[in-house]
Amino acid sequence: MxxxxxxxxxxxxxxxxxxxxxxxxxxxxxxxxxxxxxxxxxxxxxxxxxxxxxxxxxxxxxxxxxxxxxxxxxxxxxxxxxxxxxxxxxxxxxxxxxxxxxxxxxxxxxxxxxxxxxxxxxxxxxxxxxxxxxxxxxxxxxxxxxxxxxxxGCYPTAVLMALLPLVRQNMIDARDLIIDAKSGVTGAGRGLKQNTLFAEAGEGLSPYSVGKHRHAPEIEQEIGVAAGMPVTVNFTPHLIPMSRGELVTCYVRLGEGVTAGDLRQRLVEDYASEPFVHVLPEGGVPQTQNVRGSNYVQIGVFPDRIPGRALVIAAIDNLVxxxxxxxxxxxxxxxxxxxxxxxxxxxxxx
Amino acid sequence: MxxxxxxxxxxxxxxxxxxxxxxxxxxxxxxxxxxxxxxxxxxxxxxxxxxxxxxxxxxxxxxxxxxxxxxxxxxxxxxxxxxxxxxxxxxxxxxxxxxxxxxxxxxxxxxxxxxxxxxxxxxxxxxxxxxxxxxxxxxxxxxxxxxxxxxxGCYPTAVLMALLPLVRQNMIDARDLIIDAKSGVTGAGRGLKQNTLFAEAGEGLSPYSVGKHRHAPEIEQEIGVAAGMPVTVNFTPHLIPMSRGELVTCYVRLGEGVTAGDLRQRLVEDYASEPFVHVLPEGGVPQTQNVRGSNYVQIGVFPDRIPGRALVIAAIDNLVxxxxxxxxxxxxxxxxxxxxxxxxxxxxxx
Amino acid sequence: MxxxxxxxxxxxxxxxxxxxxxxxxxxxxxxxxxxxxxxxxxxxxxxxxxxxxxxxxxxxxxxxxxxxxxxxxxxxxxxxxxxxxxxxxxxxxxxxxxxxxxxxxxxxxxxxxxxxxxxxxxxxxxxxxxxxxxxxxxxxxxxxxxxxxxxxGCYPTAVLMALLPLVRQNMIDARDLIIDAKSGVTGAGRGLKQNTLFAEAGEGLSPYSVGKHRHAPEIEQEIGVAAGMPVTVNFTPHLIPMSRGELVTCYVRLGEGVTAGDLRQRLVEDYASEPFVHVLPEGGVPQTQNVRGSNYVQIGVFPDRIPGRALVIAAIDNLVxxxxxxxxxxxxxxxxxxxxxxxxxxxxxx
Amino acid sequence: MxxxxxxxxxxxxxxxxxxxxxxxxxxxxxxxxxxxxxxxxxxxxxxxxxxxxxxxxxxxxxxxxxxxxxxxxxxxxxxxxxxxxxxxxxxxxxxxxxxxxxxxxxxxxxxxxxxxxxxxxxxxxxxxxxxxxxxxxxxxxxxxxxxxxxxxGCYPTAVLMALLPLVRQNMIDARDLIIDAKSGVTGAGRGLKQNTLFAEAGEGLSPYSVGKHRHAPEIEQEIGVAAGMPVTVNFTPHLIPMSRGELVTCYVRLGEGVTAGDLRQRLVEDYASEPFVHVLPEGGVPQTQNVRGSNYVQIGVFPDRIPGRALVIAAIDNLVxxxxxxxxxxxxxxxxxxxxxxxxxxxxxx
Structure with a gap:
């Protein structure tokens, strides 16, 4: 004890x-x-x-x-x-x-x-x-x-949980990552800002810090370590009218011969013994509601209709x-x- | 064990x-x-x-x-x-x-x-x-x-936690209770109803079941037991655009010589050893945010500007x-x- | 022209x-x-x-x-x-x-x-x-x-539209008015305050300014003019997680022999030619959703289960x-x- | 007349x-x-x-x-x-x-x-x-x-308003369009569905119909007409906890020698006399709040940190x-x- x-x-x-x-x-x-x-x-x-x-x-x-x-x-x-x-x-x-x-x-x-x-x-x-x-x-x-x-950071956590095992195995192209991210308002902290007032942030949504959010270099750093080369990613956050929760929709290019199913399988195996990571079964949709207030991560993988591409989507509670x-x-x-x-x-x- | x-x-x-x-x-x-x-x-x-x-x-x-x-x-x-x-x-x-x-x-x-x-x-x-x-x-x-x-029921829980000790001691008039209640949408359950759709319940509020909510007889039963006589109360619930949480604003008539401070003192003493009841200090305002997802109750007492009256307000999470x-x-x-x-x-x- | x-x-x-x-x-x-x-x-x-x-x-x-x-x-x-x-x-x-x-x-x-x-x-x-x-x-x-x-003020507008015709005709007791009011967050203005941040005001509700809101004397002034005597009212506002809208639930004591139906009839007649006032038919429930962004007022009247009492409820858009x-x-x-x-x-x- | x-x-x-x-x-x-x-x-x-x-x-x-x-x-x-x-x-x-x-x-x-x-x-x-x-x-x-x-459809309206002038001029690659779309809950209609209940859709977000939304072929049809060839796009919608509003974040590959500024200039010129289209000045961020309840469209253009790419973002009210x-x-x-x-x-x- x-x-x-x-x-x-x-x-x-x-x-x-x-x-x-x-x-x-x-x-x-x-x-x-x-x-x-x-x-x-x-x-x-x-x-x-x-x-x-x-x-x-x-x-x-x-x-x-x-x-x-x-x-x-x-x-x-x-x-x-x-x-x-x-x-x-x-x-x-x-x-x-x-x-x-x-x-x-x-x-x-x-x-x-x-x-x-x-x-x-x-x-x-x-x-x-x-x-x-x-x-x-x-x-x-x-x-x-x-x-x-x-x-x-909260965004890097979600993105890296979704992508690191795939980049490490070279299953996706680290130079072609488009990450559309969405966060609840607590991500902006408790400081007084006009854009986080209820009447401003409620019932609406918008992107912010397009092309200049500070979590971009952090994501690039860790993706780069895993890929063994420097990378530049697209990372575009959006402010969502909710308090908690973060979802990242990662648009990835598949390596030669790799399928979305392979990505899912890789994640399932890598995270098999992790208590907080839930790789969803095929078709399973991550929702921030499902992790609200908890330390869990939900990850889903989907084929893209564009051949050779896929989506990896992760949801977390940004504060937990x-x-x-x-x-x-x-x-x-x-x-x-x-x-x-x-x-x-x-x-x-x- | x-x-x-x-x-x-x-x-x-x-x-x-x-x-x-x-x-x-x-x-x-x-x-x-x-x-x-x-x-x-x-x-x-x-x-x-x-x-x-x-x-x-x-x-x-x-x-x-x-x-x-x-x-x-x-x-x-x-x-x-x-x-x-x-x-x-x-x-x-x-x-x-x-x-x-x-x-x-x-x-x-x-x-x-x-x-x-x-x-x-x-x-x-x-x-x-x-x-x-x-x-x-x-x-x-x-x-x-x-x-x-x-x-x-959820409403009776909040109301009775706020009022039972006061009625029992005859500190407030059990025949003159006006209870304005507010609840989040989960109170209506998961069944499919038009009025609980996001687009209907969001960004708006309204009373419902005015004069005929089934929690009224339940409140009256327990208030009646405590008062030692049958009572009829006003109980008016409102639907609030949030998922969880319930607040009851109880407008009460004070007994002869009783003050709002006396009510608060009574509640503090009665609930002194209760793990889940938090009687707020003078001026403290119950907020459903403060009990969201928890089993705690917040109770606040306020003097009314109308002489001889007071307010007792309680907040709970309706599902917990x-x-x-x-x-x-x-x-x-x-x-x-x-x-x-x-x-x-x-x-x-x- | x-x-x-x-x-x-x-x-x-x-x-x-x-x-x-x-x-x-x-x-x-x-x-x-x-x-x-x-x-x-x-x-x-x-x-x-x-x-x-x-x-x-x-x-x-x-x-x-x-x-x-x-x-x-x-x-x-x-x-x-x-x-x-x-x-x-x-x-x-x-x-x-x-x-x-x-x-x-x-x-x-x-x-x-x-x-x-x-x-x-x-x-x-x-x-x-x-x-x-x-x-x-x-x-x-x-x-x-x-x-x-x-x-x-926004609250006095809603309250007075609901009550003035009734007080003037002495149909309700001006000395026994309990007004439970609820407002969206825009009522607090665009200034930066912690309690109007999205993460603070969202998914929760609470009373505020209990017993000391500045709209109380304004309501009392106009009710007093109509009643021909000074009055003190209970006026208790609550902050609701929505941007626009205001609902006042007025608990009133009926004059001798007066019914809730009489109140409704009085309002219907007084407001018959008013373009912006909608007195709802019996059972009709005011909802702030129904007036959002508009200059309209909805008023509903309900009998109370407590004999000799009734409810008059009004909804407006606080900014319009x-x-x-x-x-x-x-x-x-x-x-x-x-x-x-x-x-x-x-x-x-x- | x-x-x-x-x-x-x-x-x-x-x-x-x-x-x-x-x-x-x-x-x-x-x-x-x-x-x-x-x-x-x-x-x-x-x-x-x-x-x-x-x-x-x-x-x-x-x-x-x-x-x-x-x-x-x-x-x-x-x-x-x-x-x-x-x-x-x-x-x-x-x-x-x-x-x-x-x-x-x-x-x-x-x-x-x-x-x-x-x-x-x-x-x-x-x-x-x-x-x-x-x-x-x-x-x-x-x-x-x-x-x-x-x-x-609502999504195609937003996407095509943003992209058609650019595809027509061959300024972006019609075969490499990634469209991350976000919509309020009214997009799902008034029918009773569990996922559009307030308690389900509120305080959370998730993608839906990944890879199979019916607006994809409609977008592809019109992009294809403008491009003069059949195209397949990535179109991924997300359900946002708000009633109205739609935002599409389009990730595009620029044509040889084309800059984000050129895209913006093209849109400004093409829509110069349109009463309902507002192409925002450089750095201007589309927000669904800014078009809520109206027939207006806001369009913003941003350079991507990945060379040769840009973002075109549009906001509309989905019901208007x-x-x-x-x-x-x-x-x-x-x-x-x-x-x-x-x-x-x-x-x-x-």
Whole structure:
């Protein structure tokens, strides 16, 4: 039996932070020891997220007030660009702490790509070297011993779960990937923006960040690693009038002699023992409703009417498998727990 | 340590049935041994509810095919009017089974009231005598030993949680209760009806069943028991464009010298040790978002600007505390388990 | 044939301002001559509201830049508290201009009530004397010649349309009015607030401003005028997960010998020649869907199961009949046009 | 001045029928002379669509009861497969009538393609010969004199408005078109289906009819005509949790030396004088919100990060430009009226 893992959650006033608390509070081997939210320091968590008011949680504080030495794991749900420095500070104060970062700060292996897409120099390039890309199913062995785990973005999680096994086997052409992505509004965070107001986002849909979304280089990086060559993909996200959920429709060109059925078979085999991955039977349609609030992934494969092409479609909950759930899954791996511990809630449907 | 409780779920193709499966499948002391859905007999549960396809569940069968002797508890999520006969059959085949009925078939203590509101004679008046009204927090002692538990309707659950302690203490006038109720669309079930289509129910709201909703006599029955006299209440439900959630805004007349603060204090004290009831601090506003997908109840009390009046407002998830969750809570009570076992998931917000 | 009425819209970057432009742009006798939005001065209207980009509209300017002498009518959709001074300035520059104010600045006849509820002294008490309350169907004769028309709030519009004829005839008790109100999210405006984010307001509902909403004194004022005595009402608004629409469920005590049918009959007769008021036949249920985007009002009357009580329920579109539509209706009256001119679009359903 | 055009609407109990009535009732040159809905024959239209109850409309009848000789134009909003015979009957009874069909019955020029996709032989191949494809902007000259106008499907309308000018000029490769389409739930009609219930379609999204949607052959037909060769396209629709609106994201391969800017310029020029087409300036993002309830089309063009590719994105209201609005637009053309007559309402936003 493990002692409880003492965790801190930085950025607990955001949606990913709150969802991590939601899950961690019911994890049998976790104790939530610190919560930070600098603009809300001093408040109760329940004042910021009333659905968590029934919990007995530590009061929110500024991250500068945290005693890092008392924490076994630190989850970072901070805005992009702020975690690099904090991570360095945490690890310097407590070298045994495990950092599980849900931001984008350590996802891009190449600091120059980071600088290009995030508009400023990387603040901790040495730590970047050490960071492990936290797509659990594909980097489990590295995550086990990593000190710094960079959890993937929500879109990359869905895309890579769908495509990595196929690219690795050269079953699809990594240079011809068109990824039409759709996300609920929580993907934009809890910050106040006009386009995420109910009256603006409701009853309508639109693409956004066409040709310039920051998850594109992250997808390209990992597809490129699997393909063994640099790739450029089309990645086009759309904002959907729902709170949670993400669906990626990937249009792929099949390798010579490969069929859509072969793709499905490959995914079924690769993911056979994965607790959170559900490759649907032939004809099965991924729906974000089916994974809402859960850590599960649904993947479906379809032949295209255009010969030599196919569709691979994946659905996740952007806040769970796309962020907080996967972060906890990584913690389970890193601390040698059952991987599903605290994460087996079923989807909330309807 | 308990052996697993072997349960059957009758009417597993409805929303309450499915939500019971969602929760029961993760309950550490429950084994789902039988699932029925007569129109879907022979199918996998995952074909009817794809979000449950990852579970290893028994195939759906007709209720006539169930071997009742192998079940410890039978949950009934059948359409109103069909459970009376089935319950008799189950108990005759297995007198030790516990029946936990989520329909309205055994909620009304007076068979003539049942006949008046449901349009046909009660089919099992003797069993009705024996049935215990399953509002857990208020009938716990009886539920412990009951063979037949009639779980309250969703609206009555919210209303009675808010008002029973106050009526009992004569702090509010039971003859002057105006209950404006609002529910998400799942309250209408999964049956195909024009008014619950997305395009009809979305982006709009309306009252329904004004002056004739079947939950009115149920509320009146229980308020009447607490008040020690027959009462007639105004109960007016509205259909809200959301899937889950129920809010009741109760307009009450205060007893002589009683204040809104007194009501709140009463509720705080009565519910002090209840795991699922959250009486909000002064000014706290119940929101269905805060209990979505969970078994929790939020209750808030407000003074009215009209002297001598107050508001008591409660929010629940209609499918959980309003149905499947409370049913499981009753099972926990009936089988001597921790009452929160399998039910402590936090609300899914956002 | 009229020459075109040259109008200015102050506060065109808010939802009511935009809805006024939407309607006015297709009004056959209106020319939109000036649009103001101080924080967006210099922009095209289409940059602020892309659905209006196809129109040929004047560029947004600061209100200080408007040449008031070129305008026949000025619509004010400014935040509460700013219109009092501007109105004085406009009328001083152009005494023949008609001011049609959609804010709350001139709705309260008693300046001390204004000061109490809005937190500052009234800035133009003399103009307040002159202001006419712009509930078209009930103040038409005064509106005809008014220089300053204070359009009602959205909630008061719905409530007063439902109740004024009944209070005036003493058919219901003005001292015992419980008004449970529900509104879509646009009622909160386009300003950035956390509680109107899609992820916060979606899939949930809650009351707000319980016992302290500013529309309460406005309702009380007009009910009081009709009743011939001061009244205090219960008015409890709720935020509903939809963009447009407002429904008020009014719980009323009937006068001696009066029936719900009598109420309905009274409304039918009083509104017989009104183009925008639809008193539903017995059993007819008002739905906000049925008036979405339109200037129509639906009113339904129901008996209560509690003897001596009834329900009067009204549905409007909060931005149209509740604001911009009624403002244009008032303009039509003030300029001697057909009252329905430019306002007869049917509801957008579904 | 025209006399009023006397129209009949067959299938008035469906969403497209109702939207046609909504628009036609306010068209200055139209008289609604007959409404049919066989399963609702004898009812008032307001009983079937309460938002239309304020209109003075003819009672619904069975189509067999219509006196075709009194009609100038017949709009058919019937289920696919029933219009072929009815059209023959109408034209035989009144050879001067103009038929404006909103179903799929006459859209496919090749009867064998029709039989393949709709599962039965075409019932009126001679009439098919005569039918004109009713994409107004592209077939205006033929529509002017057509007796039978086959209005396009909603998806084909959006796709073809975006792509036809580009394919015709050979600026994009007609053999490499990937069309990711998204539609609100009204696209599925008012029939009772489980997947269009609020609780099923809300807060989630999924693809449907992958590789087998009946709008694919229609798109291929018209793209093929423009390209001068047979083409197969990828067309993948998704169901979005909103009532109205349709967005198509078209991934295209550019011709040699062609840029995204060239595509935009072509569209701007081709549609320069079109009242309903808005080609957005560079960077402008189509949103279904911006066209909701209106007959307008928004088109945006974006470069792809993959060299040699681009995106063309179009947004329409599926029930208006995608059906009833375009049908009325065609009537205006066919009867020599101003093309925008009765159709210039602006989008209802928010």
């Amino acid at each position: 493990h002692d409880k893992i003492r965790i801190g959650v930085l950025g607990a006033s955001g949606y990913t932070g709150a969802d991590l608390v939601r899950l961690a509070a019911r994890h049998p081997h976790v104790e939530i020891a610190a919560l930070t939210a600098n603009t809300h320091a001093g408040k109760e968590m329940g004042a910021v997220f009333p659905h968590l008011a029934i919990l007995d949680l530590p009061r929110l504080k500024a991250w500068e007030e945290v005693d890092w030495s008392e924490l076994d794991a630190v989850f970072c749900g901070l805005p992009h660009g702020t975690t690099q420095e904090i991570t360095a500070a945490v690890l310097s104060a407590n070298p045994k702490a495990r950092i599980i970062d849900m931001s984008a700060d350590f996802r891009l292996r190449d600091a120059s790509v980071y600088a290009e897409w995030y508009g400023h120099e990387h603040q901790a390039p040495a730590l970047q070297e050490e960071a492990v890309y936290g797509l659990t199913e594909h980097y489990r062995a590295l995550i086990k011993d990593a000190r710094l785990i960079a959890c993937p 498998k796309g962020s907080a759930g996967q972060a906890l899954q990584n913690m389970n791996v890193a601390f040698g727990l059952e991987e599903g511990e605290g994460l087996l809630q079923l989807a909330l449907f309807p | 308990h052996d697993k409780i072997r349960i059957g779920v009758l009417g597993a193709s409805g929303y309450t049935g499915a939500d019971l499966v969602r929760l029961a499948a993760r309950h550490p002391h429950v084994e789902i041994a039988a699932l029925t859905a007569n129109t879907h007999a022979g199918k996998e549960m995952g074909a009817v509810f794809p979000h449950l396809a990852i579970l290893d569940l028994p195939r759906l069968k007709a209720w006539e095919e169930v071997d009742w002797s192998e079940l410890d508890a039978v949950f009934c999520g059948l359409p109103h009017g069909t459970t009376q006969e089935i319950t008799a059959a189950v108990l005759s085949a297995n007198p030790k089974a516990r029946i936990i009925d989520m329909s309205a078939d055994f909620r009304l203590r007076d068979a003539s009231v049942y006949a008046e509101w449901y349009g046909h004679e009660h089919q099992a008046p003797a069993l009705q005598e024996e049935a215990v009204y399953g509002l857990t927090e208020h009938y716990r002692a009886l539920i412990k030993d009951a063979r037949l538990i009639a779980c309250p 505390k309003g149905s499947a969750g409370q049913a499981l809570q009753n099972m926990n009570v009936a089988f001597g388990l921790e009452e929160g076992e399998g039910l402590l998931q936090l609300a899914l917000f956002p | 009229h020459d075109k009425i040259r109008i200015g819209v102050l506060g065109a970057s808010g939802y009511t301002g935009a809805d006024l432009v939407r309607l006015a742009a297709r009004h056959p006798h209106v020319e939109i001559a000036a649009l103001t939005a101080n924080t967006h001065a210099g922009k095209e209207m289409g940059a602020v509201f892309p659905h209006l980009a196809i129109l040929d509209l004047p560029r947004l300017k600061a209100w200080e830049e408007v040449d008031w002498s070129e305008l026949d009518a000025v619509f004010c959709g400014l935040p509460h508290g700013t219109t009092q001074e501007i109105t004085a300035a406009v009328l001083s520059a152009n005494p023949k201009a008609r001011i049609i104010d959609m804010s709350a600045d001139f709705r309260l006849r008693d300046a001390s009530v204004y000061a109490e509820w809005y937190g500052h002294e009234h800035q133009a008490p003399a103009l307040q004397e002159e202001a006419v309350y712009g509930l078209t169907e009930h103040y038409r004769a005064l509106i005809k010649d008014a220089r300053l028309i204070a359009c009602p 009949k509740g604001s911009a539509g009624q403002a244009l209706q008032n303009m039509n009256v003030a300029f001697g046009l057909e009252e329905g001119e430019g306002l007869l679009q049917l509801a957008l359903f579904p | 025209h006399d009023k055009i006397r129209i009949g609407v067959l299938g008035a109990s469906g969403y497209t029928g109702a939207d046609l009535v909504r628009l036609a009732a306010r068209h200055p040159h139209v008289e609604i002379a007959a409404l049919t809905a066989n399963t609702h024959a004898g009812k008032e239209m307001g009983a079937v669509f309460p938002h239309l109850a304020i209109l003075d409309l003819p009672r619904l009848k069975a189509w067999e009861e219509v006196d075709w000789s009194e009609l100038d134009a017949v709009f058919c909003g019937l289920p696919h497969g029933t219009t072929q015979e009815i059209t023959a009957a109408v034209l035989s009874a009144n050879p001067k009538a103009r038929i404006i069909d909103m179903s799929a019955d006459f859209r496919l020029r090749d009867a064998s393609v029709y039989a393949e996709w709709y599962g039965h032989e075409h019932q009126a191949p001679a009439l098919q010969e005569e039918a004109v494809y009713g994409l107004t902007e592209h077939y205006r000259a033929l529509i002017k004199d057509a007796r039978l106008i086959a209005c396009p 430009k995608g059906s009833a609005g375009q049908a009325l637009q065609n009537m205006n053309v066919a009867f020599g009226l101003e093309e925008g007559e009765g159709l210039l309402q602006l989008a209802l936003f928010p």
